[in-house]
Amino acid sequence: MNVQVDHHDKVLVARVEGRVDSSNSQDFERQLQGAIGEDVQAVVVDLGQLAYISSAGLRVVLLVAKTLGQRNVSISLCALSDPVQSVFEISGFNRIIQIYDTQADALAAAG
Amino acid sequence: MSANLQLRVPNRIEELPGVSEAVEALGREEGWTQDVTYAIVLGLEEVATNVVRHGGGEPGSSEIEIEVTSSDDEVRIEVRDSGKAFDPFHEAPEPDLDAEVQDRQIGGLGVHFVKVLMDETSYSREGGRNHVSMVKRRS
Numbered sequence: 001m002n003v004q005v006d007h008h009d010k011v012l013v014a015r016v017e018g019r020v021d022s023s024n025s026q027d028f029e030r031q032l033q034g035a036i037g038e039d040v041q042a043v044v045v046d047l048g049q050l051a052y053i054s055s056a057g058l059r060v061v062l063l064v065a066k067t068l069g070q071r072n073v074s075i076s077l078c079a080l081s082d083p084v085q086s087v088f089e090i091s092g093f094n095r096i097i098q099i100y101d102t103q104a105d106a107l108a109a110a111g
Numbered sequence: 112m113s114a115n116l117q118l119r120v121p122n123r124i125e126e127l128p129g130v131s132e133a134v135e136a137l138g139r140e141e142g143w144t145q146d147v148t149y150a151i152v153l154g155l156e157e158v159a160t161n162v163v164r165h166g167g168g169e170p171g172s173s174e175i176e177i178e179v180t181s182s183d184d185e186v187r188i189e190v191r192d193s194g195k196a197f198d199p200f201h202e203a204p205e206p207d208l209d210a211e212v213q214d215r216q217i218g219g220l221g222v223h224f225v226k227v228l229m230d231e232t233s234y235s236r237e238g239g240r241n242h243v244s245m246v247k248r249r250s
Contacts, residue, residue, distance in 0.1 A: 021131070022160040023124050052131075052149070054156050055221035065212050083149040090227045091220055092208030 003031040010041035011110045013103065017049040020057030029060040033067070040073060042110035046103050048079030058091055065097055074098075078106040113182040114141055120177070122163045122192065123170045127156055134179055141181040143249065150228040150247050151179070151186055157221035158190050158199065158243050166194020166241075185230075188245040197241060198234040200226065 001018040014035050020028045036043060045061070047053075061077075068075045076098040080088065088094045100106040116137045120126040131152045138148040155177065162175055176191040204219040225232060231246035 019128075019131075021128065021156055023128050052152065054153055054160075055217070055224060056160065058220060059217040062212070062215055062217055066215075069212050083145060086146075086149075087153070087224065090224055091206070095209070096212045096215060 001028055001031075003028070003035060005035045008107055009111070010039065011044060011107060012036060012040045012042070013044045013046055013107070015046040015049060019052040020050065020060070021052065021054045022056040025056035025060050028057060029063065032060065032064055036064070036068070036073075042074045043068060043076075044103065044106040044110055045075065045077050046079050046106075047077055047081075047084055048103070050081070050084055053084055053087060055091075058087070058093060061093065061097070074110060076100060076106045076110060078103050113180060115181075116177075116179045118177040119174045121171045122166060122168065122173050122175055122194070124160065124163050126175075127159055127163075130159065130177060131156060137179060137181060141186075143181070143186070147186065147247055147249055151188060154225045154229055154245050154247070155179075155188055155190070157225050158245070160221065161197070161199050161203070162190065162192045162194055162241070165197055166192055168194060184249055186247045186249065188247070190243040190245075191240050193240050196236050198236075199243065200232055200234050 001020050001024050004015040006013045014032060065075050078100040079102060118130060120130060134152055135148060159175055173193050178189040180187045199222045203222040206219045206223050229245045230248045233244045235242045
């Protein structure tokens with residue numbers, strides 16, 4: 001698992017690669033929280049290269065969404081593969097976190 | 112035709128990625144679809160993680176026995192451990208799927224995944240051991 005970060009003005013794009021499970025979710029949380037600086041106005045989490053996520057990883061996504069919500073920073077997800085999309089739907093997270101088909105769509109909405 | 116995978120791993124979170132790899136390898140040999148593979152790897156991780164986190168005892172102090180049997184129409188997964196009695200399908204908290212971000216609690220989500228993604232689930236306590244059984248149909 002790896003988190004790559006790009007900045008598009010005040011929008012931070014975090015690309016998550018690989019697998020997030022109970023064995024590395026703490027590392028995922030550290031990488032994701034660590035990537036989000038003070039001056040960020042919106043966060044787009046690109047899951048296009050995420051092969052697998054379990055409830056341990058969803059917990060981190062929820063924690064980050066809560067932290068950002070308290071700072072009035074928006075968060076959205078994009079480019080989910082079909083199985084990853086299913087997991088977000090089963091969890092109900094698709095109803096509380098905005099999900100876009102592509103990173104371009106997410107950036108357009110965030111910008 | 113059926114294929115069987117049996118694993119015994121110490122009750123440590125770090126052991127679980129190896130379990131996932133072995134199960135995925137079985138899935139490739141048996142020609143599982145992507146959805147079936149994801150459901151089985153996820154179900155097994157969630158159940159085994161619960162065993163490690165809630166079974167009591169120090170990490171590495173006991174073993175988790177895992178058996179995966181793949182046949183033409185279904186995949187059967189058995190997980191046995193000697194931790195304290197815990198029925199994940201009735202004792203884990205129910206997640207509130209409609210709560211807003213700030214109110215949403217994370218507990219019980221793993222078990223919820225298992226209930227939704229598996230076609231059959233059962234729990235029994237046999238001879239001082241927990242036994243979780245899951246079945247995923249292949250079509």
